Amino acid sequence: MARFVLRRVVLLFAVLFAVTFLGFAAMNLLGDPLVNVVGVLAELDCEGIEAGTVEDTTVDAASRDCDTVAAAKAQYHLDRPVPIRYVLWLSDMATGDFGTSFQNDQPVSEVIREKLPETLILLTMAQIVSLGVAVPWGVIAAYRANRAFDRGSTVASFGLLSVPNFALGVVLLYLLALRWQIFPSAYESGSFGGLVFSLVLPAVTLGLPLAASYQRLLRTDLITTLQEDFVHMARAKGLPPMRIMFRHALRPSMFSVVTVFGVSTGALIGGSLVVEQIFGIPGIGREIVTAVVRDDFPVVLAIVMLVAVTFVVLNFLVDLLYSWLDPRVRAR
Structure with missing residues (x-):
């Protein structure tokens, strides 16, 4: 009976890993999550603006807040590669931290x-x-x-x-x-x-x-x-x-x-x-x-x-x- 339960437990974790990986990959293939967090600010070329090589005239000057973009990237780990983001997301999920909603900043x-x-x-x-x-x-x-x-x-x-x-x-x-x-x-x-x-x-x-x-x-x-x-x-x-x-x-x-x-x-x-x-x-x-x-x-x-x-x-x-x-x- 112990071997039967052990086999089922191993299969359980394998299925969960596959589901989480495919789900995370699918969400990231649908588009840039940063757009859903900061909206039009995601279009800013912050590196070019900071270097003075880009003069942005398509976005209202009041919305040019690259610090907001950087903070959003850091909060949602969007400045990391996708595999690293998956590992961080999985570790947070294991501790009961499901992240924060993009829409209302309410904990998920x-x-x-x-x-x-x-x-x-x-x-x-x-x-x-x-x-x-x-x-x-x-x-x-x-x-x-x-x-x-x-x-x-x-x-x-x-x-x-x-x-x-x-x-x-x-x-x-x-x-x-x-x-x-x-x-x-x-x-x-x-x-x-x-x-x-x-x-x-x-x-x-x-x-x-x-x-x-x-x-x-x-x-x-x-x-x-x-x-x-x-x-x-x-x-x-x-x-x-x-x-x-x-x-x-x-x-x-x-x-x-x-x-x-x-x-x-x-x-x-x-x-x-x-x-x-x-x-x-x-x-x-x-x-x-x-x-x-x-x-x-x-x-x-x-x-x-x-x-x-x-x-x-x-x-x-x-x-x-x-x-x-x-x-x-x-x-x-």
């Missing part, structure tokens, strides 16, 4: 701290919705395999998988919030209860397509498990069908669902970018869209790093859970 850690709770609650609620719907749905579909309920479930699940998040969100918002007024149409942050209640529709929007995916996997695995000898033995002992299903067949049928659970985190985070825009949720998804539009590189890089760490750590935990469900994984 504060920006994330303000936006993260809403997104975490939303993603947690979405997973609860997906599993809460998928498990009983998959069990009943497997129990009534190839009957009317199972066929209807197949149509419904493929329908949910085919509907994009933004379309499902708009339909739910119109029907349940605007027309029938069951749920609030806007995000509420007055109290924790109000916050959770206002996130029900966004969570359902994210969770239902995922529930359809879980249901298809669970149904298939359950049908296979129900043909195993130990299930036939339980039936021969006269155990009730639902007890056999939930106590004996469900656990060994959860392998595929557990595997997809980790991978689906990325899909949920991607979906939250759209859902938070539709429902006006001030979360991480909405913040990264705003940061990309404004070329706020420190915020974008910090959120990308946060998402990567979350995704990789969750998949690491899923690997451990998978090894607990199936000891043969540890043996390999």
Whole structure:
């Protein structure tokens, strides 16, 4: 087991290194970050102005502040080569220093701290919705395999998988919030209860397509498990069908669902970018869209790093859970 965990930890750090390097390189390929910090001052030829060889007439004399440019370069390490900047950025990230936003000079850690709770609650609620719907749905579909309920479930699940998040969100918002007024149409942050209640529709929007995916996997695995000898033995002992299903067949049928659970985190985070825009949720998804539009590189890089760490750590935990469900994984 120790060797299994060690291999996964090494892989975890390798993936994180690759993600951070590619993310940092991509941000620097998009343009000169100095332009987003000092604006038109980035066009100044400070070396020429200081040497007296350049007479700049395109920029207002009041804006010719090469000291400001030099201070900005020093603050954001823009006077260093890109590899050195990457190492400095990575070391700062390791200590929890995500830098300062280009737009408002606010520490990025504060920006994330303000936006993260809403997104975490939303993603947690979405997973609860997906599993809460998928498990009983998959069990009943497997129990009534190839009957009317199972066929209807197949149509419904493929329908949910085919509907994009933004379309499902708009339909739910119109029907349940605007027309029938069951749920609030806007995000509420007055109290924790109000916050959770206002996130029900966004969570359902994210969770239902995922529930359809879980249901298809669970149904298939359950049908296979129900043909195993130990299930036939339980039936021969006269155990009730639902007890056999939930106590004996469900656990060994959860392998595929557990595997997809980790991978689906990325899909949920991607979906939250759209859902938070539709429902006006001030979360991480909405913040990264705003940061990309404004070329706020420190915020974008910090959120990308946060998402990567979350995704990789969750998949690491899923690997451990998978090894607990199936000891043969540890043996390999």
